Amino acid sequence: MECKNCERPLRTDYSFCSNCGARIVQNRLTFKNLWYDVTERYFNVDNTFIKTFLHLFTKPEIVIGGYIQGIRKKYLNPISYLGIALTLSGILLFVLRKFALDKIDLEAFGSSMKTETTRKILNASLDISSFTFLLYIPLIAIAGWLIFNKKNYNLSEYSVAAIYAIAHYSIMSFPFSLALSLLAPENYLSYSFVFIAIMAGYITYVVNRIHGKDLGLSLVFIMIFGIGFLMVSVFLNIIFLITGILTFQDLMPQL
Numbered sequence: 362m363e364c365k366n367c368e369r370p371l372r373t374d375y376s377f378c379s380n381c382g383a384r385i386v387q388n389r390l391t392f393k394n395l396w397y398d399v400t401e402r403y404f405n406v407d408n409t410f411i412k413t414f415l416h417l418f419t420k421p422e423i424v425i426g427g428y429i430q431g432i433r434k435k436y437l438n439p440i441s442y443l444g445i446a447l448t449l450s451g452i453l454l455f456v457l458r459k460f461a462l463d464k465i466d467l468e469a470f471g472s473s474m475k476t477e478t479t480r481k482i483l484n485a486s487l488d489i490s491s492f493t494f495l496l497y498i499p500l501i502a503i504a505g506w507l508i509f510n511k512k513n514y515n516l517s518e519y520s521v522a523a524i525y526a527i528a529h530y531s532i533m534s535f536p537f538s539l540a541l542s543l544l545a546p547e548n549y550l551s552y553s554f555v556f557i558a559i560m561a562g563y564i565t566y567v568v569n570r571i572h573g574k575d576l577g578l579s580l581v582f583i584m585i586f587g588i589g590f591l592m593v594s595v596f597l598n599i600i601f602l603i604t605g606i607l608t609f610q611d612l613m614p615q616l
Contacts, residue, residue, distance in 0.1 A: 410445070413437040417529040422570040425522045429514065439524040446528035447491055449535040454490055456539060461546030462487075478611040483550075485606045486597070493597065494531065498523045500589040501564055508582045511572040526567045530560045561586055 362371050364378040365386070371378060376385055413436040416424050424436050467479040486493065501523035506516050514522070534556055541549055564586065565579050572578075601607040 409435065409437040410442075413442060414529070414532065417525060417567075418533075420570070421525065421529075421567045425525050425567070425571060426512075428525075429518045429521055439521050439528070442532075443524050443528040446531035447494070450490060450494060450531055453535060453538055453542065454487060457487065457542050457546075457549075461542040461549060464546040465549045466547045466551065475611065478607070479550075481607055481611065482598075482601065485601050489597070493593070494527070496593050496596075497527050497590075500586065500593065501526060504582055504585045504589060505568045508578055508585060509568050509572045509575075522567065522571060523564075526564045527560075530563050533563075534559065557590070561590075 362373050362375075362385075363369060364371055364381060364383060366383040367378060367381040369378060369380040371385065377383065378385065413424060416436065427435060428439065462483075465483070467476045467483070498520060502516055502519040505522060506514065506519045510519070538556070541552055561583055565583055568582060569575065569579055598607065598612070602609070602612075
């Protein structure tokens with residue numbers, strides 16, 4: 362018998378490859394062992410997903426610093442964690458479109474913006490929500506690199522911190538967003554401001570834990586992040602104008 366992953370010869374009584382560590386799979390794939398593999402991989406209490414999720418609340422500097430320093434087995438890697446976040450975002454997007462879109466109060470931004478314009482922006486934003494989500498990664502990385510950086514992390518290392526932070530915010534906010542879209546969809550836009558504030562607060566908490574508490578730098582970081590957030594919004598509106606989703610007339614204030 363040989364390992365199907367690295368092709369190293371193995372004894373027939375081995376459960377794991379002594380060379381690459383992969384589990385030895387001899388049975389054909391069934392729904393039962395597929396489900397077991399998924400639950401074992403992501404939801405076992407000793408598994409990296411649960412550990413990563415909990416420790417990104419309590420000690421994010423250990424999760425992020427460990428990965429940057431080369432500890433790659435203890436926690437789920439940032440790309441896999443981001444993949445889970447994007448999957449949950451896809452589920453939320455489906456629920457929003459299927460059950461909540463027609464019930465959302467489009468006047469949450471006040472009377473200054475036309476209802477039809479809000480509808481166009483909301484639909485377009487949902488279409489590119491994953492792209493927008495990914496835009497926050499360089500925004501967080503650059504803001505942290507410019508403002509904090511007491512440990513001399515380079516931009517790539519700060520991108521790791523940004524991926525963990527934004528993915529964790531997305532995962533932890535998923536059940537609340539899902540409940541809101543199902544139970545009180547009319548308030549979804551109003552509560553979006555609360556979610557933005559929580560996102561900014563959590564990201565600031567993460568960079569503080571990495572570098573040590575500093576109120577002054579935290580306030581500057583929030584300011585820079587806020588400016589970047591507005592720039593992303595302006596950039597997206599420009600894209601909507603270029604692609605014809607919006608017109609200049611749409612952006613004119615309502616009289």
